[in-house]
């Protein structure tokens with residue numbers, strides 16, 4: 592952790608491998624991954640394929656590459672990808688789908704990062720030669736930037752059914768899929784059953800230092816290998832990092848419930864502070880989004896104060912909107928310290 596940061600709520604991407612995970616990594620059997628000869632990578636891929644009920648899986652360096660590889664397989668240049676207007680590939684992947692795939696995005700609106708089957712039906716283009724070809728529907732599980740919101744299985748099912756009827760491919764960005772699994776009690780393979788491609792991040796809440804795994808049919812994964820190679824994502828003795836993923840899937844999934852409980856506790860505490868606005872009841876997983884406008888502070892001012900006074904780091908996602916993410920590196924008293932920091936930051940400034 593950087594000097595001066597005692598409680599890092601910036602993101603669940605800040606986790607560091609635990610001592611036990613590092614030991615497990617050290618002992619990993621390795622080989623040349625590009626030649627399919629790394630036993631640990633192979634085992635990770637088999638484990639994730641089994642978890643998701645898919646025929647095959649592919650270890651990639653990041654979730655961003657999973658999205659880009661999946662879109663590369665699914666789309667030709669000029670094709671359209673339907674996704675929520677706050678989705679990660681649209682906002683935070685450096686325009687990759689346009690630059691690498693030549694695909695265009697069709698952003699859909701909708702409360703809490705979700706959209707409906709009716710919106711999909713309405714957005715799909717008629718098959719005429721002067722319109723882009725609607726090709727993919729992408730669902731983000733959990734919807735990150737709106738507050739770690741879960742797509743309930745019924746909504747996944749109805750949106751995917753509408754997409755299938757219209758001849759579209761279904762993709763799930765499962766950066767925090769296991770948070771949705773733990774929060775909803777719905778098995779990962781139940782979500783996966785409705786989509787053609789799906790991936791989960793081993794970093795984020797699972798706490799591995801590197802990597803994500805993309806899954807789908809055998810043909811899809813064979814094609815995905817071509818783009819993995821093309822993007823420079825093929826690795827060599829990658830079992831060292833794949834081992835962290837195996838360790839994470841075995842030891843760090845059930846504990847996500849603890850992150851969710853802490854996020855709810857943080858939200859409840861923040862909701863009691865004057866000038867802070869948030870929907871505490873809407874916190875389902877490990878992300879809390881709140882607005883500080885009525886404190887008279889900007890998000891940046893608020894975050895600078897909590898960091899300077901208590902070493903508590905928040906991230907700022909809009910001028911007065913702040914995000915906190917809980918994860919396995921938050922210390923036992925981290926939530927209390929974060930609330931003390933927030934209280935001190937707003938002092939007597941609240942306008943309500």
Ligand SMILES: Cc1ncc(COP(=O)(O)O)c(C=O)c1O
Nearest residue numbers: 653654655679731735764766792
């Ligand atoms: C919803 C979502 N999708 C994709 C990604 C990209 O994952 P990675 O950081 O592994 O590239 C993130 C990262 O924060 C994310 O939150």
